[in-house]
Amino acid sequence: MSGKVFLIGAGPGDPRLLTVGAAQCLRQADVVVYDHLADESILSYVPAEAERIYVGKQSCKHTMRQENINILLADKADEGKTVVRLKGGDPFVFGRGGEEALALLARGIPFEILPGVTSAISVPAYAGIPVTHRGVAVSFAVVTGHEDPTKAESHIRWEHLATGVDTLIFLMGVANLPLITKNLMAHGRPADTPAAIIRWGTRSNQETYVTTVGEAAEMVQRDSIRPPAIFIVGDVVNLREQLRWFDRADLRPLHGRRILVTRARTQASALTERLSALGAECIETPVIRITPPSDAYTALDEAIGKLDSYHWLIFTSVNGVEHFFARLHIAGKDTRALGYAKIAAIGAATSDTLRGYGIHADLVPQEFRAEAVADALRAILPVRARVLLPRAQEARDFLPESLRSYGAAVDVVPAYETVPELDGGEEIAKRLTNGEIDLVTFTSSSTVKNLVKLLGNISPLQHTKIACIGPVTAETVHSFALEPDMIASTYTIDGLVACIKENFK
Template sequence: MEKKDKGIVYLVGAGPGDIGLLTVKGLKCLRKADVVIYDFHLNAQILNYIRHDAEFIYAGKRGGHHTMTQDEINAAILQKAREGKIVCRLKGGDPFIFGRGGEEAQVLAQADILFEVVPGVSSSVAAPAYAGIPLTHRLYSSSFAVIPGYEDTTKEESAIDWAKLATGVGTLVFLMAVKNIDTLTAKLIEHGRRPDTPVAVIRWGTRSDQQTLVSSLEKIAAEVRENEIKPPAVMVIGDVVNLRSELAWYEKKPMFGQRVLVTREHSEGFDILEDLGAEVLLFPTVEIAPPQTWDDLDRSIDAIQTYDWLIFTSANSVRYFFRRLIEKERDIRDLGGIKICAIGSKTAGEIQQRGIRVDLVPEEFNAEGLIDLFIREVGQQKNGAPAGQLFQGMRFLLPRAGKARELFPEKVRELGGVIDLPTAYQAIKPEFHGKRLRRFLEEGRVTVATFTSAATFTNFREILGDGADELLRKVAIAVIGPVTEKAVVRAGLRVDIMPEEATVEAMVSSIRAWALKQA
């Protein structure tokens, strides 16, 4: 087999935890990969950027407990590459810093398989930075060393020259040091490091549950046990640790420690919470897809000039309607003379981007608000018309999701109007299992669960299965509006956050206000 006929392997560093620290090149490699082989110590949200049709292989590597041995990982990488696939070997931190990426690269080179290395941000520099600790500083340290903290302490001869390390380097950074912290600190003191040297241990650095413990070299081991600090953690030793009192920034963010669960298809609009220090966990419980058939919408588009009003209830309905309009070799000129109504400012904005003016936007972004608006609007034009004939002779087109409320259509018919309801898109339940999310909820690592529709809530309960309601009772529940609130209340749960205006932007503002009160 010629080399050009083989696949290619990208050894990608996923960074230390904060998803924003994934490199642009790393993201590009993820998005084009046919196969992704990934470890435990990386932000699972990164996996959301992988193609839905890509193959996922979990390699494990969690605190000495490996789902696959290194030989098995090497074999899997080689097999997939030899099948001509684009393989992304996704590793936490940087692949060439205690990540065995060098060994994997050697295996590929010896097999004559193309590979590239995409460096990642290592926790050795990122965790201290997020804790407000610079590894070097003109007044305190001009050198640093990164050392593995997991060396077998029963070995007769150590690979580390403790005498030189203890006094020859300004700042010491130990990775994976919690298990052997007693031995490590004792060795450093034994070989000349001051017992009162400042030390910081940073657990889950760069994540919303980052925990930083500051002590001295002689006391840190006992305090780690006392505070029940568990792996993964980075230990920083040196006078630069004293700068934390002045430079700490991440843990001071107003929403630090909050983990917000987003159950819609994307996290657009929730970004501001990340800027405030929260971590946004994307777990979509709905997936927007084309309808099973375009027949109903096609018939409505063919008869578009017969309608008086075209009503859009969501940005998705706008996107799919105009997608089909163009596919049928029509354009916005065919909408001449038809009035446009949009529920919500986001929906209106989606329409306006296409150069179309919106005639009506109800104050309440729901069916009730739409009914009131049309009764007032049409009532002014047909002053004195009998109640049952208010919409007489009027035709409405409402392209919408496959499942939707019938309140507005029923009212239109009750008032004498004609309304067509073609399916423009459908919200389906994705094929997910909620094992990881369930663990996060059980461990109290989610603080707010958000639901932007009754469907996102219903699907969430179905995906998690038994015990979903009990898990939700442990978190604050945020809903976008009254319809979603009713679905939550019917399940016997309490809604903690609901904006006055049913938009994502208003919902995010309400979550922010709630979090600041909790702080």
């Protein structure tokens, strides 16, 4: 049986603009044939086992000719596969999606088209410029700015376009701006008409240059403005000062900042979402992966088998909670098996996770670190107390040693293990050394150790700022002869985000 091809638009750059339908298609893909994407995090929807084929086109640099892309799509579908053709923006707005659809039709390949959010409308909106506005503009036109200037005749009807439409949006037009503005003015568009050049639209490094039709070409030359950018012409540009939101420092204080997130892949989104909401461009490079412990839960399962013998259970992380309760359920038990044991949690996130399992922690110290738990338990531990501490396979020994010094019997059992991710070190080292990353975030000691291991040495980290979730993580940074620039006073993701926001403000 023949497969099927989905021609879908990825949107202009901000991954939040990917449509629900596009995400659904990506999740069921056997093959993804994709262009140069402004944000490759969109590919995270693609199954790990799916084949990924890059055919990206950038200015004057084509990885694969269009004719060959057409053949590739049909051939993969002929193998019975679900093929997603992922294109930036919208496939039918200067995306050559029509050509691909016709080629599939000629081969008898079924296809569907899922429109994407086009940069023609979304990029001006992110700059605070509506393409239409009551009393200002009732029409707009989207025009290619990529016409070959050496052609004998332009396909653009300048005599009608220049004054016949209120708002003009030229895509891919920076290189040809002298020709575009010359034709507009020659056909009646006043030189003092407001205009704007918007570069890297909808991304955290978006730049907006406000000018006029008469001065735009000179501005591009003077300020060395390079693609990708769009050029918008019309009185709606005057609304930017009132409607701008994406690059306002008071609303999005991290706009333009590039921040490296080193948490495990399954946990990175919480930090990424908070930083992105403040305007940052987050580069997710997980340096750790959470796996079962090396003893395959043997010690944890044994401890679960005698839960009624413990006076206290102490959880030091969200991972510890989740792995403990997963094994509890596998053992055919639920929270009733905890009996009269009291529960301690380090940190608000760990406490919140416990509540999700119906457990309200008896002890959550104000300072989210092992020292505070030990101090709080010292006065309330019963004589010859038995304590269960399910935690990471490798962790500090301060807490169990302190509790033993108080006379408690402590069973430390591995609930999970953090192992290093070893891919992507060369690329991250290059970006750090070139100053392309403004900040590296560390949320645990293991993220520090494993990033240094991934990079090979500490040298790349000397070119950027470092933010730590708390003093224990900061101590690990110090152990590598590095100096943290920011240390959160509240040892949570929210506390880390607040610290970063305050420092960059």
